[in-house]
Amino acid sequence: MPRVQAGEVQLGWREWGKGDVTVVFIHGNLASKDWIELAAPLFPWGLRVIGLDWRGCGDSDRPKPNADYSNYSMQQHAEDMLAALDTLDVGYCHLATHSTGGIIAARMLLMQPRRFGRVLALDPVTPLGMTFNADQIGLFRSMMSSKELTRTVMATAASSLFVPESMAPNAVPRFREGLGEIEALFDRVIDQTFGVSEGIWIGTPVNLTREKESRELERRMPELRHPHMVLWGEKDGWIAPDDLRAMAKAMPDCRLVIVPGIGHSMNLECPALYAGYFGGWFGGLPATLAAD
Known part of the structure; x- marks a missing residue:
């Protein structure tokens, strides 16, 4: 896969489609750009979609994490993404995010607001951040050395793919019948998870907790004036719906x-x-619709 220079690191990237409207996909924690590869062939004509891997994920460089994981902060990921867009000569685009990609995008929007148009946020970590206690961070450490545990935990992030009874405590998640290429992709992204940096495994929950405690982005939500469509799956047990409602209330166009x-x-x-949803939100837009 190709890589793009982004400051001190190179990030993996991938492109789908051709067109005058560019949408950049920012994935979630323990993930990669590949999470949209089955959806991408169904995106409308006229869209150029670029997926970027965070540092430490996918095909990107894996810098050694600082002792405090500061070089894997949400701000650092945002700066990496902006630097990659500079190298790719993407002057104006829209954003599609998933999970923790949502809070990374919020920092991008605040740093360079006129560079971006619309945002499609799938089950985003909001500008409120998230809190992880010592036991939860310990679970991430345990996942680093156990593929079985990782698969069990990651299955809760895609719960509709599995037989409900197999999602009970101490059970082994079992795929529903007939998933085909979706099942194959899920298995592949589990394998990818074991290639990510410790700066992702541990740094992400540590830095999301810092975001929650600082309340910096929470106070700045009214500044996020870009049109947002936020999608939340009703079976999502990771993102609190009250946080999404607070986001929608505080942001001017959400x-x-x-x-x-x-x-x-x-x-x-x-x-x-x-x-x-992707096509409904981004399809048919003018090529250079500037943000307000």
Whole structure:
């Protein structure tokens, strides 16, 4: 896969489609740009979609984490993304985010507001941040050395793919019948997870907790004037709906849509449905619609 220079690191990137309207996809924690590969062929004509891997993920460089994980902060990821867009000569674009990609995008929007137009945020970590206690961070450490545990935890991020009874405590998640290429992609992204940096495994929950405690982005939500469509799967047990409602209330142009029957990862769980929302939000836009 190609890589792009972004300051001190090179980030993996991938492109789907050709067109005058550019949308940049920013993935979630322990993930990669590949999480939209099944949806991408269903995106409308006229869109150029670019997926970027965070530092420490996918095909990107894996710098050694600082003792405090400061070089894997949300601000650092945002700066990496902006530097990559500079190198790729993307002067103006829209954003599609998933999970922790949402709070990274918020920092990008605040740093360079006129560079971006619309945002499609799938089950985002909001500008409020998230809190992880010592036991939860310990779980991430345990996942680093256990593929079985990682698969069990990651299954909760795509819960509609699995037989409900198999999601009970101490059970082994079992795929529903007939998933085909979706099942294959899920298994591949689990394998990818074991290549990510400790700066991702531990640094992400540590830095999201810092975001929550600082309340910096919470106070700045009214500045995020870009049109947002926020999609939340009703079976998502990772993102608190109250946080999304607070986000929608505080931001000037933010619409919250609750999607039935879907968990935290519509892009994996139902790629065609995700592509439908994606196309409805970005399809047919003028090429250079500047943000207000």
